[in-house]
Amino acid sequence: MALESNSRYVAEYPALAPELPGQNLPWLQQLRKVGLSKFSATGFPTPREEEWRYTNVSAIEKKLFAPVLDFVSIQPDLQAIDPSWLKEHQLEESWSVVLVNGHFSAELSVLDDLPDGVKVVSMAAALMALPDWLQPYLGQAVQPGEHGFVAFNSAWFTDGVFIHVPTKQVLAKPIQILNIATQADVLATTRNVVVVDCSTETTLIETFVAATDDAYLSTSVTEVFAGENATLTHYKLQAESDKAFHFGGTYVKQAQYARFTHHNFAFGGLLARCDIHTDLGQASECDLNGLYLGVKRQHLDNHTRINHLKPHAISREMYKGVLDDRARGVFQGRVIVAEDAQKTDSQMNNRNLLLSNDAEADTKPQLEIYADDVKCGHGVTVGQLDEKSIFYLQSRCIDEETARNMLTFAFANEMVDKIKIKSLHDKVLEQVLFRFPQEGVEKEWL
């Protein structure tokens, strides 16, 4: 049963469709059509679906969001962005692609001096100029029918980024995709395709921020194709507005020997869901890290799926949650080891720290193993601060409240410390300090 806003989106789609990029591409029309029909049939996912059992998105369906249709109508939004505010979020020493309310802004983006052969192009422009480059990839790492959000994203996306790093290219600077929402009730729907060829080294940073305190719906789907022996480090900083709804999905295909490292910082949004799914080729490696910090009534859901398809691949996963007030954190981690994936080495961990009696953590690690010669483990904890550690700090002159704050911060900071880029590290650290009591945590001593 689709709710009213869902059926409004579907009803308005025919009028909207001509404005969406890629109208002249039959293969893309087919993809959008599959997405639309899935969404028409099911709407957004419901807790009746196993992989959504802890997350009820009906709050999204009670609101009606509207897309910004074209690049011209984005102009007033761009004018409204304060340059000093932008500077806070745009990473120095990086190539930066700025998407505002779901549309690429050339003015705000910084793409000078890209090495020869490296493509960083808006999705709308790429669909016009480079459709043959996109066709083998778009919709291949995730099926439009995966679930309601991917379906919606496939049918409704207005723009995004296409990144292609050619063989043996080692990028000296990270590429940042900076997603900005500036309006209440806006629908920001973006689709990215990232292709990193054989033996490349790439760092990708996705940032989600808002220049508004209001509610909006941001859905972003990124499909990643890592060639043989490619190394991709992917950071995601989700710092949407307090009232925002966010869905972000990253779907990865790793060829043999490819290494994929993901760092997921889920801080913002009233309701946010993040999917990280990867298919592992032979002897490839993935390392998934996550930190979700929930306060007030935030609901932060993280869903990972690691598909060991071939032998000798290694997967590591560490997700941490800190939940205060009435916040709810969800971790669902699935590791699937196919019959052919012998000598798989997989370790999954999820640790949750509850700071209030009303906070909740739902954690569900799932191992599905069809091969017989594998090493797989998982560990899950949900708990409070360790009293022994608090006493140890007290015996070192630290009062109890400060000790609690220090330990909470330390718990989260372990994930922040994994960030290899100084400027990003500092930004994420700032976000962590901003969201939790700082009494007793002296930034300048860190």
Next chain:
Amino acid sequence: MLKIENLHVSVGDKPILKGINLEIKAGEIHAIMGPNGSGKSTLSHVLSGKSGYEITQGSVTYQAKDLTEMAPEIRAREGIFLAFQYPVEIPGVSNIYLLKAALNAIRKHHGQPEVDAMDFLTLVKHKVKLLEMDEKFLYRAVNEGFSGGEKKRNEILQMAILEPKLCILDETDSGLDIDALKVVADGVNSLRSPDRSFVMITHYQRLLDYIKPDFVHVLAHGQIVKSGGPELALELEEKGYSWVEGNQPGVAA
């Protein structure tokens, strides 16, 4: 400096300490020895203010103040330092951060300004050298992944920097090889001064070869059953704890 009078302590309904009397004057080193389960660690925990212990009788006076009324951090700021038997690992908090936070908490407690960043670094590096530690330890998370010996050394490093008045060493020798034991003992000896006292809690006499106590007390069944000079430790080593345990009247074996 510290006066313990007729101290009775229970955990739940179970009495652990049954009337301890002990006076420690400034500059003295006291060793408290005893078999497992005699109440040695309970005594160190009670002195440092760990929760979960109920004082049912008696008093503990530290520098003319009622110690039992003070929160653990106040005791620490007033100069009591417990070197833990099992130092806790604290991932995410660097050693140097903790040292700075602790030192500044003491300074604040005494109405002094925060330590100057350069002075602090000079002090810390000096002490690190003294304990033959690698400077890299400062930037690692507190005790995380440290070997047993490194953890104990780290406790002594904290002690050297915080300059407490009463140092309680709880089984500091356990888990140390002979080289590490010497380094730790040298560190402790370098801190000896006329206004600093030590309580060394230990199962074995070994540590006392390197840190010479003024007094040795034997704890058994929650009471001090024998006190004497350093020679008592040697006698104990020779005769075993059954010798003193047997001395105690009225306790079922």
